[in-house]
Amino acid sequence: MAQSEADELLNLGLEHYKQSQFRAALRYWQQALTLYREIGDSLEDRLAARQGEGNTLNHLGKAYHCLSEYQKVIDSHQQSLRIAQEISDRVIEGDALIGLGKAYDSLGDYQKAIDSHQQSLRIAQEIGDSLGDSLASRIMAGNALNGLGKAYYCLDEYQKAIDYHQQSLEIFQEISDSLGDSFDSRQGKSDALNNLGNTYQSLGNYAKAIECHQQSLAIRRAIGDRLAVGISLNNLGNVYYSQKDYHKAIEYYQQSLGIAREIGDRSGEGCYLGNLGSAYKFLGDYHKAIDYHQQSLRIKQEIEINDRRGEGISLHNLGSAYFSLGDYSRAIDYQQQSLAIAREIGDRLGEWLSLNDLGKVFLKTNQLVDAEEKLRAALEICETLRSSLVNSDHQVSLFETHKTTYRLLQQVLVVQENYEIALEIAEQGRTRIFAELLRERSSKPDEVMEIANQGSAATSKRAVQIAQEQNATIVEYSIVEDDIYCWVISPTGNITFRRANLTPLQAQNKTLTDLDDIILKARVSIGVDERDKNGKKIQCESNEIIDAYGRYPLLQLLYQILISPIADLLPPDPHTPLIIIPNYGLFLVPFSALQDAKNRYFIEHHTLLTAPSIEILELTHQRQQSLSRVNQSALVVGEPTIDAQFTQPPYNLKPIPAAKEAAEAIATLLQTQAITGEMATKARILNQMKTASLIHISAHGLLEDFHESGIPGTIILAPDNTDNGALNAAEILSLTLNAEFVVLSACSTGKGEITGDGIIGLSRCFILAGVPSLIVSLWDMGAYSAKRVMIEFYQNLAQGDDKATALRQAILKAKEYFSCPADWAAFTLIGETAPLSLGTPIPEPRRRTMVFPSESTPQEIRDAFFNLLETSNLFSKHLPSLEQLIAQSTDTPQDIAQRIEQWCESRPTIQANMANKLSQMGAGGTDSQPDADIAAEFNQRLEKNRIRLGSPPASSMNQTEK
Template identity: 45%
Template sequence: MRDRKLSLTVLITLILTVSQPIANLPPLFEASQVLAQTPADRKAEADRLLQQGNEQLQISQVQAALQSWQQALIIYREIKDRKGEGNTLVAQGVAYLFLGDNASAIASLEQGLVIARETNNQDLEKIAEESLQYAKNRSPRRVEADRLLAQGMEQHKISQFEAALQSFQQALIIYREIKDRVGEAATLGNLGLTYSYVGDYAKAIEYQQQALAITREIKDRQNEGLTLGNLGIAYSFLGDYSKAIEYYQQSLAIAREIKDRQNEGQILDNLGNAYSSLGDYSKVIEYYQQSLAIAREIKDRKGEGLTLGNLGIAYRKLGDYTKAIEYYQQSLAIAREFKDRNSEGAALGNLGLAYSYLGDYAKAIEYQQQSLAIAREIKNRLGEGQSLSNLGLVYQESGKLTEAETTLRTAIEVLESLREQLGKNDSYKVSIFEEQARTYRTLQQVLIAQNKTKEALEISERGRSRAFVELLTSRLSDKNIDQIPEKPTLSLLQQSAKQQNATLVEYSIIYDSFKIQGKQETQESELYIWVIKPTGEVTFRKADLKPLWQKENTTLDKLVTTSRNFIGATSTPFRGGIIPRENPDKSKAKQKFQQLHKLLIEPIADLLPKQETEKVIFIPQSSLFLVPFPALQDADGKYLIEKHTILTSPSIQVLDFTHKQKQRIGTKPIEGKDTLIVGNPTMPFLAPKIGETPQQLTPLPGAEQEAIAISKLLKAEPLIGKKATIATVVQRLPQARFVHLATHGLFDDIQGLNSGIALTPSGKDDGLLTASEILDLKLNAELVVLSACDTGRGRLTGDGVIGLSRSLISAGVPSVLVSLWSVPDTPTALLMTEFYQNLQKNPDKAQALRQAMLTTMKKSPNPVNWAAFTLIGEAE
C-alpha cells in the first residue's frame, strides 16, 4: 500500500469531502504556490491561473481546474518558463488521475517529470515519479472505479443526485471486488454525503458509519476526521444539532492533532452553522472568526470568502445589517478576485436581502437582478430559481405587486423544472420541494394583496403534494414514462368538488418577516382558507395568526400539540419513546379545541353545509394534518362531528386521483371472500432507538377481539397471532378488496417511509411492514383500515405526510382509514365494529365512520377514545 501514498493523500481526501475544501495537498501544490510570485505581467497571469486551478481542485471543480491549467500552460510555454510548465503538467496529470483518465495522466506526468529533472526540482520530480508509478500500476478495474468515483463527484456538484448515487454504487462494487479499502471508504463517504442532500438521512448515516469503520481499521486519521465531520453534516440535515456538534468536535480534535489546518477551519465553519441553527449567535461568531483566522493564515482565499459570507448571515440574523453588508462586500470581492461566478452571485443575493431588510428596495432589487443575471449566465438553474424568488420577495415588500407576481411565477416555473429533472424518484422530489415552498407562499400573498383570490387558490394547490401528485400521475399512466401532471386550474378544482359532492376546505399557513427586539424573525402571519362548494362556488376567508405569538406566546403548531395533549393523546414514534404530554385535562382540552375551532372553522362556518350528512373534506397543511377535526368544539361545546360528515385529503388534486382509482376498482358489497383481516399478530422485537437492545412489542388482546368480531360480521377468516406473517399478508394484499389490520403502528417523523405496521416475523424479516415496502405494491383494495396507533402520522413535509397513508394511496387504494395517535384498545374495538356494521347497511364510508364515532362517544366521551381516526380519499 505504500506505493499508493500519493493517491491516498490527494485522491481520497478529495473524494471524502465533496462539499468541503481539501486538506493536506501534496508538495506539488505548495511548490506551485511558492513559484507564483514573480512580478512580470504574463508570468503573473500564468501563476494566477495555476493558483486558480489549485483552488478549483480544492472545491472538487476538477474540469474547471484543468481549463485553468491549460491556459496557464499556454502562457508558460510562450514565455519559456520551464518551472511553471512543469508544475502545471504534473498538476494536470494528478487531476487526470482523479478523473480515471490514465492515458492522459501518464502523458502529462511524463512531460512534467522530464522538466522537473531538467530544472532540478526534486519535490516535483518525486511527486511526478510516484504519480506515474501509481498510474502505470493501476489495473483497468481500478481505473474504472476511480473514473466512476470522479464522475459521481461531478454529478453531485451539479445536483444530479440520482446519477451520482448510481455512479458511486457502481464504483463501490468494483472497489470491494478488488479489495481496495481506501477506495471503498471514499465511495461510502460520498454515498453518505449524497444521501444527506436528497433527504435520506438514515442511509446517509449508515454509509458514513461504514466509511468511519474502515478509516479506523486502516488507521487513516485524516479521513477519519473528515468522515466524522460528514456525520455531523448528516445530523445537521436531520436537525439534531447537539449530535452534529458532538461529531464536529471529534473531527476538530483530529484536525488539530494532525495539524490539518484547512479541515480545522472547515469544521469551525460547520460548528458555526450548527450553533446558528440553535440561535446561539455568540458562539456562531466565535467559531466563524476562528475559521476566518485560519483561512487567512494558510492563505485559503476561497475558504476566507465562504466564512466572510457566513459571518454576514450571522450578523444579518442579529439585525446588524450594516455589519452584514460589510462582510458580504468582502466575500463578494474575493469571489470576483477568483472569477468565481457562482459565489459572486450568492454574495450579490445576500447583499440584496440585507438591503431589503434595511428598506432600501432600490439597492435590494439592483443586487438581486445582478445575482439573477449571473445565475442565468452560468446556467445555474437552482441559483436562478432562488434569485427570482428573492427578487419577487423584494418587489412584494416594495409594493410592486405586478412585478412581484410576474417574477414569482417565473421562479416557480424554474423550480418545477428542477423537480422534473429528478425523474421518478419520489423521495428526492419531496426533499427538494421543502426548499421551494416559500416561493409558493409569497406568490399567494402577492395575489391576495391584488384581490386575486381564485388565482391564489390555484397557487396554494400547486404548492402542496406536488411530488405525491406526480407519483400518482406516473402510477395511473399506462405508459412506462414520466408523466407531468396538469397544473391545478380553478376549473379542475371545482370539478373535483362536484365529483365528490362535497364542500372542500383548503388551508394555507402564511409566514411573514417581523422585526422582534431588533432582529428580523419569520413568524406565522395569517391562515388563508378557501371553501369550494359542490356547485363550484369559491369563497376566500382568512384568520389572523399573529395574536398566537404576540399575546399568547404560542404558535399554531403548539396549539395543535397542546390540544391533543390535554385529551391524553400519546404517540409512539418509530425512533423510540413516548412523545411527552400533559396529564389529561377536560376543561383545558375543551378550551384548546374551541380555540382551534375559532381559527379553523368560525371564519367559514356560514359556508359549510347545513345537513349533517353532507360531506366536508378538509385539506390541511403542516401541523394541521395532526388536528382531530371531529373533536373541534364550537362556543356551545358541540363537536364538529355532530354537525358534519368529515374527511381529509393532502390536496384537491389527490382527491381527483383517488376518484380515478375508485373508478378503476369499482364498488362491490363488502364480503368475506374479498376481505383480509389481521388481529394481534405475534409481535416482533424492535429496537426503540439505534444501538438499543430490541424489545418485543406488547400484545393487543383488544385488537384480537376486534378482528374476530369483524370477521364474524363479514364472514371472513382472520389472521391471528402466528398466522399473520408479513409473507402471508403481502401475498394476500393485492387480491383483497377490503383490508383491516388491527395491530401496532409505529411512525417515523424523520424518515416517513420507515413508518410501519407490526406483523408476525417469519425469520427472514423483522416483522414490520413499512410504508416503503407498501409503496412498491400494486393494490386493488377499495378500503384499507389501519386500526393501529399513529398510522396517519409520519414525516410532515410541504408535500404532506410521508407515511403509511400516502404509500397506500400511491399503491392504488382510494380510501384509507388511519389514526392520529396511540389509540386505546377497547374503545377502538367498539368503534371499528360499529363502523363495519354501519358500512354493511350503507356503502358511504364517511357516514359509517361518523355514526361509529357518535356511538363510541356516548360510551367513552373523551375524544382520545373516538376522534383519532380520519378517512382520507373517497367516501363511497
C-alpha cells in the same frame, strides 16, 4: 542521482500536502520539477524524468487548487496533460484531466468540468480493459465519478449527482475492502460522502446529509486532511443552518474559518465568512451579517480567477441582509447582480434564489406585477429541477425546499384579489409528485392523464365539479408566511376565500410560528402522548386542560382560528360531506374534536373526511371507478407476535390489550377468519393483501424508515425465519393492490413526515398502491374504543351508509361511552367515501365488560387514572367519592392501584375508559421512589384536580404530610 533526489523531493511534498501544508508542498515540488527537467543522460532516464515531471505538475495543480490560485492550477495540469500525451502515459493524462475538471468546477464552468471528467473516466475504463482493474485505474474512475457528481450537483441535476457519487463511493469502498485503506482510497471515500451530504441537504434530507458529513469528517480527521476537515465542518454547519439551528451552525463555521486561515485557504475563508453572515442575519444581527458578507465578497473578487458562483452567492446574501434591514433599493440591486451571474454560469439554483428574493422585495414594496413575474419565473425553475429527478422522494424533498416560492406567489395573488388563481398555486405547491405517481399506477392511464393534462390551471373548475358530483363542501387550507388562507368550495359552485382568524393567537402574544406547538399541546390536552424534537414529553399548563364544564381551551382555540372564519359557509345539514384539505402541520389537527364556544364538537355537526389535495381527491375517485369487484374477500390482521427486537429500547412495544379479541370480532362481522399471533407474518400478509378487497390491520405502527427508502412508516407484523416482521412503507408502495378500502387501526399510522401535500408514510403508500379510500389513526386510540368504533363502523356500512357517514355515526356512538376525545377522535377517513358492499347483514356483537389489562403495573394504573381525570369530564358526578382514593402514608403502590381498580369497578363507564386508557399506555414504567413519597405525590395531584373541578379541600389530606 538527480532522479532519486527529485523523487525524494516529490515524496516530501506529498507528506506536507497530506498535512495541508500547501506552501511547503509547493516548494518541494517546484524543486523536484526543476531536477526532473534537468535530467537527460539517456532515453530511459529522460522517459522516467518526463513521467516525474508530469506527476509533479499534477501535484502542483492540486496544491494551487487548495490555495485557490486557479490559473496556476489550469497551467500546471495542461502542461502535465501535454507531457502525458507525448509519452503516452494514460494514468498521468487521466489525473491531469481530473485536476482540470475540478478547476473548471470551482470557476463555475460546469460543462468544461463535465467534459474533462468524462474524458478521465473513459481513460480509466480503457486502462482497466487493457491491463485489468489496476489500483490506479480504479482510483481514477472513482475520482472522475466524484467530479462528475459535483458538477451535476452545481447544475442542480441532483439525481445524476447522487448516482455518480454512489458509484464513486462503491469503488473506493471496494478498494478498501480488497486492498486495505490507503490515503487515496480514504480521501476518495470521504469526498464521495461529503458530496452526497451536500446533495441530500439540497434535497432537504437533513438526517441523511448529517450522517454522510459525519462519516466524511471522521475519515478526514483520521488522515489529517486539514483542508477537507474544514470543508466537512462547514457542510455540517450548512445542514444545521438549513434546520434553523443557527447557533450550532455558527460553531461549525467558526471552526472552519479558523482552519482556512491557518492553512491559507482563501477560497474556503471567503465561503465560511459568507456562511457566518447568513447565520447572523437569521439571528437578527444584520450589521454583523453585512460585514461578514462584504469580507466574503472581497475575497471572492480578489482570488486569482474570480469565483463567479461564490461571488453570486455573496451578492445574494447581501441583498437578503439589506432586505431584513428594510433597505429595499440595495436589496434589489444586489439580487439583480446575483441573478445576472447565476444566469451567466448556468447556476439554476442560484437563479431561483435570486428570483425568489426579488419577488419577495417587490411584494414588500407593493410592486405586484414585478413580484408575480419574478416568482412565476422561479416556479418554472422549480418545475425544471423537479422533472430532472428520478427518485420521487428526492422530488418531494426538492419541492419542500422550494415551498417559499409557492407561498410568496399566493400572497401576491391574494393581495391582487386573484383568489381562484391563488388556489391554483396552492394546489400546485402540494407536492405534485404524489399525483404524478398515482397517475403512473392507474389502470386507466388515458382517463387519468386527461386530468393531468388539464394542469393546475383548471383547479377551481375541477374543485367545483367534485363538490357538485359528491354533493360535498371542500375546505382547502394553505399556510403562508404569516397567515393561513382558506378556500371554501360549495356544491352550488361558489368558491369563497377567507383568512384564518389569528386574533386569538395575537391576544396570547403568539404568532403563526407557534401554531405547530399549539396543535401538539391540543392533542396532549385530550390525553395523547406527544414529544418535542428532543424526545421530551410535552406537558400542558393547568389553564390548557379540560375544566369542570367540559371545555378544552386549546381545541376551542383551534376552532376559533380555523373554523370560525368559515362557519357560515359550511353545510347546515350534518349529513353533507365536508372534505378538509389541510396543509403542513394542520394534518395533525384532530378536526373531529374541535370545540365551538358551546363545547360542541365539530363531528357533531359535520360528516368529515380529508384528502391531500383536490387533484388527489379526483384521482382517487377515478381509481374507485376502475376497481375490479370480482373478489370480495376481506383480510383482517390483529395482534401479530412482536419480534424481540421491538420489545427492547428504543421501541419497548408490548402486546396491545384486546387487539386479538377485536380482530376476531371484526373478522366475524366481515365473515372471515382473523390472522393473529405468530401466523400474521409479513410474507403471509403481503401475499393476501394482493387479492383482498378490504384490508383491516390492527398492529403497532412506527415512524421509522428501517429500509432507508426515504419514506417513514412501518407496520410491525409477526417475524419468521427470514425477517423481523417490519412491513416498511416502501414495500407497500411496491404493491399493486385491488383493495377498495384499507383500515389501519394501529399506533399513529396516520403520522409521518409532514409535507405540503400531506403526510408521507403509510397512508400515502397505500393510496399509491391503488387504494382509493382508507382510515388511519392519528394516535393510538386504545384497543377497546378502537374496537367499538370499528364494529359500529362496519355495521353502519352493512346498512348502506357511505364510509364518511358510517365513521361519523360510529364516532358519535363511541363518544357516548368514552368521554375523552382521545378515545374516539383519532380515526380519519382519507380519499373516497363511496359505500362499500359487505354482503349479508352483520350481527350485533355481544358486549363484554372491560377490565384492566392483567399486566398493568401500579404506575401505569396511576398514570392512566390521572390522564383520564385531566382530559375528560367523567368524574364530575363522582367528585365527593374521590376522597375514598386518598392514600395513607403506609400504603404501597400496589395498595393505591388496587383501591383505584376497586373504585372503578362500581362505575362501569369509568372502568371501561380506564381499561381503554391502559391499552394506550405503551411500555409501562416501574416505581423507583419510596412508597411514602409515591403516596404523598398521588394525594397532592388528586387534591389539585379535585379543587380544579370544584370540590372543597379534602379533610383527610394531612394523613400523608411529613
